[in-house]
Amino acid sequence: xxxxxxxxxxxxxxxxxxxxxxxxxxxxxxxxxxxxxxxxxxxxxxxxxxxxxxxxxxxxxxx
Amino acid sequence: xxxxxxxxxxxxxxxxxxxxxxxxxxxxxxxxxxxxxxxxxxxxxxxxxxxxxxxxxxxxxxxxxxxxxxxxxxxxxxxxxxxxxxxxxxxxxxxxxxxxxxxxxxxxxxxxxxxxxxxxxxxxxxxxxxxxxxxxxxxxxxxxxxxxxxxxxxxxxxxxxxxxxxxxxxxxxxxxxxxxxxxxxxxxxxxxxxxxxxxxxxxxxxxxxxxxxxxxxxxxxxxxxx
Numbered sequence: 001x002x003x004x005x006x007x008x009x010x011x012x013x014x015x016x017x018x019x020x021x022x023x024x025x026x027x028x029x030x031x032x033x034x035x036x037x038x039x040x041x042x043x044x045x046x047x048x049x050x051x052x053x054x055x056x057x058x059x060x061x062x063x
Numbered sequence: 064x065x066x067x068x069x070x071x072x073x074x075x076x077x078x079x080x081x082x083x084x085x086x087x088x089x090x091x092x093x094x095x096x097x098x099x100x101x102x103x104x105x106x107x108x109x110x111x112x113x114x115x116x117x118x119x120x121x122x123x124x125x126x127x128x129x130x131x132x133x134x135x136x137x138x139x140x141x142x143x144x145x146x147x148x149x150x151x152x153x154x155x156x157x158x159x160x161x162x163x164x165x166x167x168x169x170x171x172x173x174x175x176x177x178x179x180x181x182x183x184x185x186x187x188x189x190x191x192x193x194x195x196x197x198x199x200x201x202x203x204x205x206x207x208x209x210x211x212x213x214x215x216x217x218x219x220x221x222x223x224x225x226x227x228x229x230x231x232x233x234x235x236x237x238x239x240x241x242x243x244x245x246x247x248x249x250x251x252x253x254x255x256x257x258x259x260x261x262x263x264x265x266x267x268x269x270x271x272x273x274x275x276x277x278x279x280x281x282x283x284x285x286x287x288x289x
Contacts, residue, residue, distance in 0.1 A: 008149075008150055009149065009150030009151055010064065010065065010146050010147070010149060010150070012147075014064075014065065015065065015143070015146055015147055018065050018069065018143055018146070019143070021069070021139060021143065022140065022143065025135075025136045025139045025140055026136075028132055028135070028136050029133065029136040031132075032129050032132045032133050032136070033129075033133065034197060045116055046116055046117065049115065049116045049117040049121075049122070049125075050117045050121060050122065050124075050125035050128065051122075051125045051126075051128055051129035051132075052117070052122050052125065053087070053091075053092065053095050053122045053123060053125060053126040053129070054084070054087070054125060054126045054127075054128070054129020054130050054133070055129060056091075056095060056182060056183070056184060056185065056259075056263070057087040057091045057095070057126065057130075057182070057262065057263050057266050058129065058130070058133060058182070058263070058266070058267065059173065059176075059177055059181065059182030059263045059264070059267060060182065060197075060200065061180070061182075061183075061188070061193055061196040061197045061200050062182075062183070062185075062188070062193075063185075063188060063190050063193060
């Protein structure tokens, strides 16, 4: 195998700053899948109701 | 380097989310419509959906919004997980690793929670227990990830023959210990429930399958360009 098709390990210290993206992504996931009466309720439930079918089909508890 | 992987994950995730939305729209939506019809019939005239905030057509559009956002999230997390496991766990070949990681993600994040706490169509589920059901679902998802991680570590040292039983034992103990939830009304059609749940699982399979495939394809393209 050539060197290019092998997988060099990325050092943890290089990875660590990118862990900051995890909470941001999880907040988006929360808003889409979990937000029953939370943040999106502030929009008058509009976004929550809008994504209703997606939540059901993604298989998360909905109501 | 990681930035490239991250953008690759977001791109593959967006494509996966859109295609999952298309699958859900074509396959899953009819079952949701049927379930809503049952919900409204049960609620009677006192509970009209005529003045709802978002029309059924709007919710069909919202399906694509939800799956695309979900795809972006999963794609981003997938890319970071890929960056970590690359060279540490799984196949050395980058494309094989992408597909293997997607299969593992589907197993841990979707299939493990689904078999214990499957998703429900409208008209199924007691609104008073939503908090408890959400916590149990997330616990099961976390155990799925834990079992996958343990399986990967054990696989590296002892191979499949030890990794698969370890995964199954962890998940099996959780299935046995955690409480079951049975809130399907006796009069809810069994065929509709089955169809909905299969379409729900199918949509997630499309999402993770496309994510892994597109991520692998983009890895190949990038390597050629370099």
